[in-house]
Amino acid sequence: MLPSDQLDRISVVLVSPRNPLNIGAVARAMANFGLSQLTAVAPFEPHWREARSAVGAESLLQNARSTQCLAEAVRQCTLVLGTGTLAHRKPEQRVVQLPELAPLVGDELEHGGRVALLFGPEKHGLTRDDLSYCHLLVEIPTHPSQPSMNLGQAAAVCLYELSTRVPAPAPASPVKQDPPATSGSLDALADLIEQTMVAANYSPRLMRPANRHDLGLLLRRLNLRPADLRRALGLFRRILWRLSARAKPNHLPK
Amino acid sequence: MLPSDQLDRISVVLVSPRNPLNIGAVARAMANFGLSQLTAVAPFEPHWREARSAVGAESLLQNARSTQCLAEAVRQCTLVLGTGTLAHRKPEQRVVQLPELAPLVGDELEHGGRVALLFGPEKHGLTRDDLSYCHLLVEIPTHPSQPSMNLGQAAAVCLYELSTRVPAPAPASPVKQDPPATSGSLDALADLIEQTMVAANYSPRLMRPANRHDLGLLLRRLNLRPADLRRALGLFRRILWRLSARAKPNHLPK
Numbered sequence: 001m002l003p004s005d006q007l008d009r010i011s012v013v014l015v016s017p018r019n020p021l022n023i024g025a026v027a028r029a030m031a032n033f034g035l036s037q038l039t040a041v042a043p044f045e046p047h048w049r050e051a052r053s054a055v056g057a058e059s060l061l062q063n064a065r066s067t068q069c070l071a072e073a074v075r076q077c078t079l080v081l082g083t084g085t086l087a088h089r090k091p092e093q094r095v096v097q098l099p100e101l102a103p104l105v106g107d108e109l110e111h112g113g114r115v116a117l118l119f120g121p122e123k124h125g126l127t128r129d130d131l132s133y134c135h136l137l138v139e140i141p142t143h144p145s146q147p148s149m150n151l152g153q154a155a156a157v158c159l160y161e162l163s164t165r166v167p168a169p170a171p172a173s174p175v176k177q178d179p180p181a182t183s184g185s186l187d188a189l190a191d192l193i194e195q196t197m198v199a200a201n202y203s204p205r206l207m208r209p210a211n212r213h214d215l216g217l218l219l220r221r222l223n224l225r226p227a228d229l230r231r232a233l234g235l236f237r238r239i240l241w242r243l244s245a246r247a248k249p250n251h252l253p254k
Numbered sequence: 255m256l257p258s259d260q261l262d263r264i265s266v267v268l269v270s271p272r273n274p275l276n277i278g279a280v281a282r283a284m285a286n287f288g289l290s291q292l293t294a295v296a297p298f299e300p301h302w303r304e305a306r307s308a309v310g311a312e313s314l315l316q317n318a319r320s321t322q323c324l325a326e327a328v329r330q331c332t333l334v335l336g337t338g339t340l341a342h343r344k345p346e347q348r349v350v351q352l353p354e355l356a357p358l359v360g361d362e363l364e365h366g367g368r369v370a371l372l373f374g375p376e377k378h379g380l381t382r383d384d385l386s387y388c389h390l391l392v393e394i395p396t397h398p399s400q401p402s403m404n405l406g407q408a409a410a411v412c413l414y415e416l417s418t419r420v421p422a423p424a425p426a427s428p429v430k431q432d433p434p435a436t437s438g439s440l441d442a443l444a445d446l447i448e449q450t451m452v453a454a455n456y457s458p459r460l461m462r463p464a465n466r467h468d469l470g471l472l473l474r475r476l477n478l479r480p481a482d483l484r485r486a487l488g489l490f491r492r493i494l495w496r497l498s499a500r501a502k503p504n505h506l507p508k
Contacts, residue, residue, distance in 0.1 A: 031400035146285035153410035160411045164353045
């Protein structure tokens, strides 16, 4: 099993969970495999309250966070993993089978990153918009005749795989590499590029949501390090300022 | 994933399951990972009926067997695996960690064997008597602070491990080895040896249950092939006949 300082950098994020039994089951599986960081995004309040009073994983549920939106839940994370069946959709990012996931997560933890494992609501799973926050999609290899797993069982299977197969970090890694860029900093860059696109009149208003979606996916694919990000932020701030200055010549930036 | 003729030789046995939701969850996990053979030992009838009408794994539950005793449930099996936490007991047979189990199961299937994976009742798990039918104990590596897993989640984790990591059989294995001895044939030999012990006045009456327990464990440890078994049965039948003949000289065997 991974040392606890590594396990504490893997969080489970439940997007709009409904069934308190399922929330309790996810928390139980987390406790079974030594994880402690649980976040619920926009949970249905009465059920969330009910789940938090369930037996078996009390302190974990008491310490669980809830956030209004997914962006906020994964802000500090550097590798966001979406789960779910891909039977009915064409994935927009790289898909990794669960048995091949451990080395990727191990690498991320070794570089100081934080990993989030996302589970969607019981009925329909993660939406396309939720998935736009994901660097990778994880697929549990299930049988074609019954591909869809129960939430608590899917979580147990994923956490078992990570807790038993993520390689423990090398004892001494003297050259500390830059940690990867966080989801929040990628969102900040995406905001800035989006503003730049608007300022440059790049695309008609109707196309903006689609462009923003693609931009989020693109940035997550690039494997940017914080130094790359600082450079890109600097460049786009500059461009935006010049574009704004052109549009409103009497408006000087502070 | 394993071919279905191999998956069909792995069965799940629930010993005295109580909660219909858990039975349904186990059936769902089996369907997710392509298994079809479910047996319930002495289930609580109303709950078993209720579970069988649950949605999600209908045909699997409709075709599930129920038996009066564990011996009957695993009679045809050649490798019986007990699951559960070992926190409070000293195991009487070899313990294998779940991540190391797949090669053993693969080997058994390749030799034509049948594998049973046993789960005990929710409250206390498999009893010492249940475990006496097991060749091996399987432990899911969980965190010491919360070692005990929910039944449906434990089943999902075990079946995920087997379905993804048991090696597919070699395409052509020309030398067909004898399949391993079944649990039922080991019980038959144990019965005969027990009768022999009684006939030989080997141990006081009070010790007989303990001796029988140890005998069951011993025979499962020996890795007997059917030919070994036939020889042992023949020998003990002969011994028993001679002992009985001595005890009752006027009683001639047919």
